[in-house]
Structures are given as structure tokens and as C-alpha cells.
Amino acid sequence: MENAITVRNLTKQYKDFTLKDVSFQIPVGAIVGLIGENGAGKSTAIRSILGLTPIDQGEIEVLGYNVRTGEKETAWREQIGVVFDECNFPHSLKVKYIQKIMREIYTTWDDVKFTEYLNRFALPVDKKIKDLSKGMKMKLSIAVALSHDSRVLILDEATSGLDPVVRNEILDIFREYIEDGEHTVFISSHITSDIEKIADYIMLLHNGKLLLYENKDELLYQYGIVKCTRKQAEQIPKDIIIGTDSNAFETSVLVKSRERLKESGFWREGEQEKNFALDRANIEDLLLYIVKSEIKN
Numbered sequence: 001m002e003n004a005i006t007v008r009n010l011t012k013q014y015k016d017f018t019l020k021d022v023s024f025q026i027p028v029g030a031i032v033g034l035i036g037e038n039g040a041g042k043s044t045a046i047r048s049i050l051g052l053t054p055i056d057q058g059e060i061e062v063l064g065y066n067v068r069t070g071e072k073e074t075a076w077r078e079q080i081g082v083v084f085d086e087c088n089f090p091h092s093l094k095v096k097y098i099q100k101i102m103r104e105i106y107t108t109w110d111d112v113k114f115t116e117y118l119n120r121f122a123l124p125v126d127k128k129i130k131d132l133s134k135g136m137k138m139k140l141s142i143a144v145a146l147s148h149d150s151r152v153l154i155l156d157e158a159t160s161g162l163d164p165v166v167r168n169e170i171l172d173i174f175r176e177y178i179e180d181g182e183h184t185v186f187i188s189s190h191i192t193s194d195i196e197k198i199a200d201y202i203m204l205l206h207n208g209k210l211l212l213y214e215n216k217d218e219l220l221y222q223y224g225i226v227k228c229t230r231k232q233a234e235q236i237p238k239d240i241i242i243g244t245d246s247n248a249f250e251t252s253v254l255v256k257s258r259e260r261l262k263e264s265g266f267w268r269e270g271e272q273e274k275n276f277a278l279d280r281a282n283i284e285d286l287l288l289y290i291v292k293s294e295i296k297n
Contacts, residue, residue, distance in 0.1 A: 003061075004028045004152050004184035005049060010058035012044055019044045019208040022058075026201075029181040031174060033199030033216070034188040035287050040205040042188040046156045049186075050082060063151060078108050081145030085157035087137035091130035095123055095140060099147075108149035117143035135166040142170060146177065153177060155187040159194050167191070171198050192284040196220075202283060206291050216283075224258040225285060227251070228276035235266040243289030254281060254289035 005026040012019040019041040026032045036042050047053040049060055051067045060067040065076045089098060095118070102109045118125060121139040129137065138158060145153060153174070159167045175198060177183050189195055195202065202219055204212035226236065233244065233251045240261060242254040255261050258278065270276045281289075 002027060004030075004063060005186060006059075006061040007045075007049065008059045010045070010048060010060065011056045012048055012053060013056050017041070017044075017208060019048070022205075022208075022210045024203060024210060024213050026184060026186055028184055029178055030200040031178060031185040031187065031198050032201045032203060033195030033283075034186065034203045034205065035190070035192055035195055035283065036205035037287070037291060038190070039207075041208045042205055043156055044208075045205065046154060046186075046188055050080070050154065075107075078106050078148055079151040081148070081150030081153040083138070083141045083145050083153070083155045083158040085160050087129060087132075087141050089129050089140070092128055094126060094128050095132075096125035098140070098144065102144060102148065106148035110147050110149065114143060114147035117146060135162050138162060138166070138170070142173065146173070151183055153183070153185045153187075155185070155189075157189055158187065159189055159191055167194060174198055192282070192287060196283040202286070204287060204290060206294050211290055211294065212286065219286065220280065220282070222257055222259070223281040223286065224255055224261065225279045225281050225289075226253045226255060226261065226276060227279070228253070228270065232266065232270060232276060235264070235269065236261065237264050237266075242286075243293035245289065245292065254285060 003025045008023050010019060010022040017039070022045065034042050034045070044053060048055050049062060049067065055068065063076055063079055099109070099111055099114050121136070121143060123136055123140055123143070129140070132140065142158070159170060162170070171194060174185050174187070178185060187195070196216070199216050202212065202214055202216050203210065226233070227250055230246055230251045233253050236253055236255065237260060240255045240257045242256050245252045261267055261278070
């Protein structure tokens, strides 16, 4: 199987929002980061993939199973680990009793693996969930998601609100999870620095539309931000411009090909004057410039 998740022409319409004609594939063994501003459609896309939200059009396959038509077959769902931004276990429940419940839910539940994660995360087994910190609750949710032989891990804003130390620890877990090439992570987050650290591919949603889905390393290598005058910016080839930001003193232009830029007349003239700068773009730059460009248009 080449792809863990395949989405074709996904459309979901609400009264004031539409996720429209979204298509993508997530390869097995990869970490795919989904970015976009609040309300872009990230959670709608994830809930649709999980079969939690009925879709209006399109097809979704997870591990080869059709999410819309394969609902009578539920065994494959044991292979999906899911983590949302809130811990959904009963707050009065003690940590040590969770595995008793999970044993009844998942035939593939692994007590040994769960205990290993509890020890690794230093989670207090005699504490009630309501008494855990946000970081501990998130670690608990991840421990559960990884303890029932899941092949795909899907996370919706799972690292939001966590301190950098806890986030980094969790990101290390995700890297370990995919090391064998048989596991896949699909993570939505507004913390673009986290996505930049671990993702193999970057997906950008804005206003219900998929605007970008690219290999992260190629994006970071090829994309750049040019800082120059407004007049100079007019000489940059239009077909490589992704977005522009201007003020009274400077114009910044996001371009998708540093190589093409260096072959252009803009570069030849600017090199003589030494009056512009070219910086590498990060994932947050891509989000800000692309979304701003879409809003202007």
C-alpha cells in the first residue's frame, strides 16, 4: 500500500463555510503537517477522514478502506490512533483504570506498551484525570493512541497550549513512531515551528480550499523572501510570485523558485546595485504570505 490516506474531491458544506473539492494523498511512512488559520477547515477535514462528519461529496480511503461505504467493517479503525486538543476521558477516572476500559474497546490493546508509555511520560497512575496538567493529559491521550497497534496517527491541534519542552518530547515520539517506514502521522497544528521540525510534507488549507501540498524540504530550499523596493519588485517574474507585502519603506515578496529568481533580469540588475536581500522562507512565512495573497484576491 503506497498511501495511508487518500482523499478525492472532498466537499462538506455548512451554512457559512464550505470545504470544497479537496484532494490529496498521504503516503505510508510519512509525517504530513496540516496548517492554516482558525476556520480554514482543518478540523472539518480531519473529522471527515475519521468518519465523524458525513461528507456531501467525494471519497475517503484510510488504509484501503472506504470511510463512507465501509462503515459495517470496523476492525480497521483499531489501526487508527486519534488525539484531539482535549483529553476526552472521564475526569473522575484514575489513570491506572484507563487500560481496563481500553482492553474492552480494542482487541489489539497492549498493556505492556501502555505501561511503558506511562513510565516514559512519568504519568502518575493514582491521580484522577481532572488533576493532571494539560501536558500530562496530552501525553496520556498519545499513550492511549499508540497502545493499540495503530498504523496511522491522526492529531488535531494536539500540541496547542503545551510548553516547548513537552512539545519537543512529543515530537520525538512521532519521529520514533514512523522510523520503521510502516507508520504514518497526519498532524494539524497552528504552531508552524512544530510542523517545520517534523513534517515530511506541508499541506495548507485556507477558507476551505487546499492551496499547497508540497515536500517540506523542497519548499524550504526553493522558496525565498525578497526584500526590495516596490519598483524593483515589479521586475520579479510574475509566475514565481506567491505573495507580496508592502509598506512605505520596503516591499517583501515570497517567491517559489530562488533558482528562477537568480536567472531573471531583476537579479542581474540588483546584483550590480547590491540593494536588495534574499532570505529563506520558513513555514510561517508561507502561511502568512499565501493567506494574505488569497485575501487580497
